[in-house]
Amino acid sequence: RNGISRPKGYTVSWHANPEVEKHHFGMAHPMKPWRLTLTKEIVMAYGMHTAMDTHLSRAATVEELVEFHKEDYIDFLSSVTPQNLGTNYPWLKPGAVGYSGPFFGVGEDCPIFDGLFEYCSLYAGASIDAARKLTSHQSDIAINWSGGLHHAKKAEASGFCYINDIVLAILQLLRHHPRVLYIDIDVHHGDGVEQAFWSTDRVLTLSFHKYDKETFFPGTGPLDDTGPTHPDNPGAHHSLNVPLNDGIDDVSYQWLFESVVGPCIDTYRPTAIVLQCGADSLGHDRLGCFNLNIQGHGSCVSYVKSFKIPLLVVGGGGYTPRNVARAWAHETSICIGADKGLDPTLPLHTPFRHHFAEEGPTLFPPLHATRFENKNPRAYLESVVTAIREQLRYMHG
Ligand code: V1P
Ligand code: CA
Ligand code: ZN
Numbered sequence: 001r002n003g004i005s006r007p008k009g010y011t012v013s014w015h016a017n018p019e020v021e022k023h024h025f026g027m028a029h030p031m032k033p034w035r036l037t038l039t040k041e042i043v044m045a046y047g048m049h050t051a052m053d054t055h056l057s058r059a060a061t062v063e064e065l066v067e068f069h070k071e072d073y074i075d076f077l078s079s080v081t082p083q084n085l086g087t088n089y090p091w092l093k094p095g096a097v098g099y100s101g102p103f104f105g106v107g108e109d110c111p112i113f114d115g116l117f118e119y120c121s122l123y124a125g126a127s128i129d130a131a132r133k134l135t136s137h138q139s140d141i142a143i144n145w146s147g148g149l150h151h152a153k154k155a156e157a158s159g160f161c162y163i164n165d166i167v168l169a170i171l172q173l174l175r176h177h178p179r180v181l182y183i184d185i186d187v188h189h190g191d192g193v194e195q196a197f198w199s200t201d202r203v204l205t206l207s208f209h210k211y212d213k214e215t216f217f218p219g220t221g222p223l224d225d226t227g228p229t230h231p232d233n234p235g236a237h238h239s240l241n242v243p244l245n246d247g248i249d250d251v252s253y254q255w256l257f258e259s260v261v262g263p264c265i266d267t268y269r270p271t272a273i274v275l276q277c278g279a280d281s282l283g284h285d286r287l288g289c290f291n292l293n294i295q296g297h298g299s300c301v302s303y304v305k306s307f308k309i310p311l312l313v314v315g316g317g318g319y320t321p322r323n324v325a326r327a328w329a330h331e332t333s334i335c336i337g338a339d340k341g342l343d344p345t346l347p348l349h350t351p352f353r354h355h356f357a358e359e360g361p362t363l364f365p366p367l368h369a370t371r372f373e374n375k376n377p378r379a380y381l382e383s384v385v386t387a388i389r390e391q392l393r394y395m396h397g
Contacts, residue, residue: 148316187276211243249295278316
């Protein structure tokens with residue numbers, strides 16, 4: 001169907017567990033795990049699952065989670081429920097006073113919902129499995145759209161992220177790979193991953209994001225934050241940040257991405273790459289402020305894939321579910337090399353077709369007039385590229 005067949009000469013694996021999709025952060029919360037159901041429906045409607053090794057992922061074990069996270073934080077995540085929250089953790093009760101116990105980042109952004117630990121351990125297990133498929137040479141590209149939760153810290157949930165599956169996956173890759181490049185195209189700064197590998201030269205982190213210290217979450221990731229610069233720190237110069245303003249479009253973003261990522265790969269020579277594909281950098285995202293189309297976002301995946309380096313692809317943000325599903329389905333097609341042959345009319349039927357009614361059943365809806373004005377002049381983008389190339393010169397001391 002649709003001319004979909006297994007890619008010749010390489011293997012793509014898909015890691016997912018439908019249990020993840022059933023969890024709810026709460027009605028008003030922008031993170032909707034069911035966007036993964038929508039993604040899978042498009043992928044299957046095109047027949048793309050027949051071109052990949054599909055794996056039902058399992059929950060990460062506590063032993064695996066504590067490779068990065070603090071044990072008391074994992075104890076907390078695995079035992080807290082909406083019902084016992086107020087009783088067992090009185091300091092987390094709204095309005096609690098006079099207690100300075102651990103906070104673990106719980107709150108409006110990171111609520112305690114039913115099945116929280118199952119949700120976390122399943123998306124983390126999928127990223128760990130995906131990384132192991134790469135290290136065992138059973139896959140060339142491994143995909144986990146439920147992962148990419150880049151803000152989680154050692155002992156703190158942050159920005160809708162509880163477990164940092166990316167850090168756990170990179171730790172797996174580092175068992176076999178001398179150098180891992182992490183690239184993050186989510187509209188937010190990949191602060192948790194950057195911080196985790198702040199002190200090593202075996203991971204180069206590179207995040208593209210909207211940056212405004214005062215008004216845009218998480219407020220970190222200016223151009224000159226390249227890692228602790230004291231001379232005996234091997235991690236110095238191994239964090240790269242590309243801060244952007246509102247409204248960047250496909251043409252600018254693609255030029256910028258290739259002008260930055262190309263030299264990073266040439267200089268650092270990674271033996272594995274992790275690409276976080278947060279879809280909140282698309283136009284019309286509920287939280288984002290960029291103007292990328294599905295094609296522009298996907299061109300980042302095509303470019304990274306073209307280097308033929310073992311690749312782990314993960315999801316991340318993305319708050320307009322129908323567009324998240326379009327983007328990640330399109331990017332799945334790029335991974336299996338089917339993007340050129342894909343019919344742009346979504347082959348969807350009820351009950352899923354109605355989710356795409358707003359723009360019609362197309363994979364590539366054009367942006368409409370309500371988009372953000374592009375506040376990234378060419379001269380600004382050129383200055384960023386120059387600065388990054390300058391920073392890369394420090395990398396080998
Ligand atoms: O802006 C904030 C915090 C809460 N304020 C006190 C400052 N939080 C953001 C978090 C965005 C997280 C993005 C995660 C990712 O990078 C990876 C999965 O995409 C936030 C926003 C916002 N507009 O930035 N939280 C919420 N909106 C929110 C809205 C409704 C209900 C709960 C949270
Ligand atoms: Ca980013
Ligand atoms: Zn985001």
